[in-house]
Amino acid sequence: xxxxxxxxxxxxxxxxxxxxxxxxxxxxxxxxxxxxxxxxxxxxxxxxxxxxxxxxxxxxxxxxxxxxxxxxxxxxxxxxxxxxxxxxxxxxxxxxxxxxxxxxxxxxxxxxxxxxxxxxxxxxxxxxxxxxxxxxxxxxxxxxxxxxxxxxxxxxxxxxxxxxxxxxxxxxxxxxxxxxxxxxxxxxxxxxxxxxxxxxxxxxxxxxxxxxxxxxxxxxxxxxxxxxxxxxxxxxxxxxxxxxxxxxxxxxxxxxxxxxxxxxxxxxxxxxxxxxxxxxxxxxxxxxxxxxxxxxxxxxxxxxxxxxxxxxxxxxxxxxxxxxxxxxxxxxxxxxxxxxxxxxxxxxxxxxxxxxxxxxxxxxxxxxxxxxxxxxxxxxxxxxxxxxxxxxxxxxx
Amino acid sequence: xxxxxxxxxxxxxxxxxxxxxxxxxxxxxxxxxxxxxxxxxxxxxxxxxxxxxxxxxxxxxxxxxxxxxxxxxxxxxxxxxxxxxxxxxxxxxxxxxxxxxxxxxxxxxxxxxxxxxxxxxxxxxxxxxxxxxxxxxxxxxxxxxxxxxxxxxxxxxxxxxxxxxxxxxxxxxxxxxxxxxxxxxxxxxxxxxxxxxxxxxxxxxxxxxxxxxxxxxxxxxxxxxxxxxxxxxxxxxxxxxxxx
Numbered sequence: 330x331x332x333x334x335x336x337x338x339x340x341x342x343x344x345x346x347x348x349x350x351x352x353x354x355x356x357x358x359x360x361x362x363x364x365x366x367x368x369x370x371x372x373x374x375x376x377x378x379x380x381x382x383x384x385x386x387x388x389x390x391x392x393x394x395x396x397x398x399x400x401x402x403x404x405x406x407x408x409x410x411x412x413x414x415x416x417x418x419x420x421x422x423x424x425x426x427x428x429x430x431x432x433x434x435x436x437x438x439x440x441x442x443x444x445x446x447x448x449x450x451x452x453x454x455x456x457x458x459x460x461x462x463x464x465x466x467x468x469x470x471x472x473x474x475x476x477x478x479x480x481x482x483x484x485x486x487x488x489x490x491x492x493x494x495x496x497x498x499x500x501x502x503x504x505x506x507x508x509x510x511x512x513x514x515x516x517x518x519x520x521x522x523x524x525x526x527x528x529x530x531x532x533x534x535x536x537x538x539x540x541x542x543x544x545x546x547x548x549x550x551x552x553x554x555x556x557x558x559x560x561x562x563x564x565x566x567x568x569x570x571x572x573x574x575x576x577x578x579x580x581x582x583x584x585x586x587x588x589x590x591x592x593x594x595x596x597x598x599x600x601x602x603x604x605x606x607x608x609x610x611x612x613x614x615x616x617x618x619x620x621x622x623x624x625x626x627x628x629x630x631x632x633x634x635x636x637x638x639x640x641x642x643x644x645x646x647x648x649x650x651x652x653x654x655x656x657x658x659x660x661x662x663x664x665x666x667x668x669x670x671x672x673x674x675x676x677x678x679x680x681x682x683x684x685x686x687x688x689x690x691x692x693x694x695x696x697x698x699x700x701x702x703x704x705x706x707x708x709x710x711x712x713x714x715x716x717x718x719x720x721x722x723x724x725x726x
Numbered sequence: 727x728x729x730x731x732x733x734x735x736x737x738x739x740x741x742x743x744x745x746x747x748x749x750x751x752x753x754x755x756x757x758x759x760x761x762x763x764x765x766x767x768x769x770x771x772x773x774x775x776x777x778x779x780x781x782x783x784x785x786x787x788x789x790x791x792x793x794x795x796x797x798x799x800x801x802x803x804x805x806x807x808x809x810x811x812x813x814x815x816x817x818x819x820x821x822x823x824x825x826x827x828x829x830x831x832x833x834x835x836x837x838x839x840x841x842x843x844x845x846x847x848x849x850x851x852x853x854x855x856x857x858x859x860x861x862x863x864x865x866x867x868x869x870x871x872x873x874x875x876x877x878x879x880x881x882x883x884x885x886x887x888x889x890x891x892x893x894x895x896x897x898x899x900x901x902x903x904x905x906x907x908x909x910x911x912x913x914x915x916x917x918x919x920x921x922x923x924x925x926x927x928x929x930x931x932x933x934x935x936x937x938x939x940x941x942x943x944x945x946x947x948x949x950x951x952x953x954x955x956x957x958x959x960x961x962x963x964x965x966x967x968x969x970x
Binding site for chain 2: 490494
């Protein structure tokens with residue numbers, strides 16, 4: 330059976346370059362097919378639900394009607410991982426309150442959230458270790474509860490604390506991980522040597538895991554997760570407890586993995602998701618509060634500080650600003666001539682009131698406002714904004 | 727099948743890389759042989775291994791919980807259970823794999839007691855049929871004890887608690903099979919209940935096999951007994967997936 334690895338590529342390939350009679354498309358009048366045109370057609374095929382030449386309106390694709398050179402599996406999943414309304418209770422505690430998200434093939438998803446937000450729980454359900462209390466989750470169109478074993482064959486998992494059989498040798502352990510995950514015969518050796526290379530374990534294969542440093546153990550954990558070349562990698566805090574150099578190494582390793590695998594990783598290091606994730610999901614108190622790319626998240630949130638250049642008598646401006654923003658940090662960065670440059674930490678207010686108040690103050694005193702900008706937000710601002718907002722609300726209630 | 731073999735292989739290896747295999751095996755053999763030699767190898771005794779095999783259930787009672795206490799408790803404490811349960815292996819396969827590993831290890835230790843029948847055979851005319859039969863019985867007995875010990879290891883993450891729990895449970899089962907306890911129970915409970923309780927004791931079925939009578943009913947009892955506790959074990963592990 331032909332399984333699509335990465336949607337855009339095979340469809341744009343020569344096999345589907347000219348499927349027989351796709352929805353009455355006229356051949357390109359410019360002569361030979363330009364690559365752009367081919368891609369355009371491929372995209373149309375996708376939107377038609379892989380009906381392979383049947384009318385775009387027909388909803389249930391039937392394999393029998395496929396006449397193209399490729400026979401495409403009829404129920405090709407749109408997303409590699411689909412989570413719908415997933416809920417999990419630990420006794421009376423609601424760890425997950427019905428979260429939903431999708432992960433497409435080849436995406437690297439960063440799972441962010443404070444401790445106890447439900448990141449690990451979600452991962453444990455996806456890997457089949459825990460059963461959900463409600464909702465559904467599927468990997469590659471297979472339900473994580475009903476087809477648990479089939480799902481687990483497609484997954485590689487690195488649990489949070491990197492548990493390993495410390496009495497085993499590194500190579501012995503990786504062989505075990507490969508075999509138990511269904512790698513057979515001669516492939517075991519090649520799979521093990523592949524991950525030993527990728528994870529930089531060359532020098533320690535003969536050592537007992539007990540002797541390894543935290544960084545090397547983490548690499549062994551990563552190696553066991555990918556030894557069977559799974560479609561999906563689920564990594565729970567892969568860089569926790571590593572030193573900065575090791576973090577950089579593991580991060581670049583994950584970025585390389587993301588080229589071939591679908592990856593979900595959870596972390597507390599915000600730079601990590603900025604660097605390596607194509608999309609970010611922020612979870613807090615069992616619910617998803619954000620699910621977007623880094624750029625979109627950052628652009629949607631005001632930064633927590635504003636900068637202003639004000640022309641006016643220095644002491645007076647200083648005093649009045651401190652009075653206006655009482656309880657907030659007002660800092661004069663520098664002063665050239667009449668102009669004072671100020672930075673005001675005013676919190677990530679969603680409305681524009683700090684700017685308005687400042688402009689009003691300047692106007693009232695007859696000063697001049699040469700510049701008024703908000704600093705660009707960082708992911709940290711977004712994270713604090715989304716996760717703290719909820720807790721303070723809960724605290725007030 | 728393949729998965730079970732892989733689990734069994736890893737588990738068996740882990741016995742031998744840690745000191746537990748040697749300490750356990752050594753102590754077990756010393757205690758067993760010492761007790762045997764002092765009670766059995768006496769001038770004028772009949773050449774059979776009755777007293778050797780009669781000791782086994784008691785020695786097993788104290789040693790096997792120590793062998794099984796780590797099976798799940800250690801994995802849970804170290805967190806490796808989480809990884810183990812996300813491998814594409816069913817809970818039943820995991821349990822079978824671990825059970826077989828313990829049983830194979832114990833069989834190897836039992837193989838080392840072959841010196842006892844050899845010594846007896848050198849000094850008298852030993853009938854090997856009942857001896858073979860008794861070895862089979864002792865492995866069935868060990869299987870029953872291991873399944874109880876493994877279940878106890880699954881309910882807790884503390885190895886010591888697993889050990890004590892298994893010890894108490896096995897002791898109760900052992901006592902239920904002894905005629906002395908049965909007589910005393912009869913004064914308290916109706917006869918049907920006493921015989922039902924006695925029937926649950928693996929000790930009951932050991933003696934007849936150890937004497938050389940291989941009855942299918944006894945075999946079926948041991949299979950059911952192991953099956954029951956291994957199934958309970960599976961329920962505990964599955965239940966933990968629900969509870970988290």
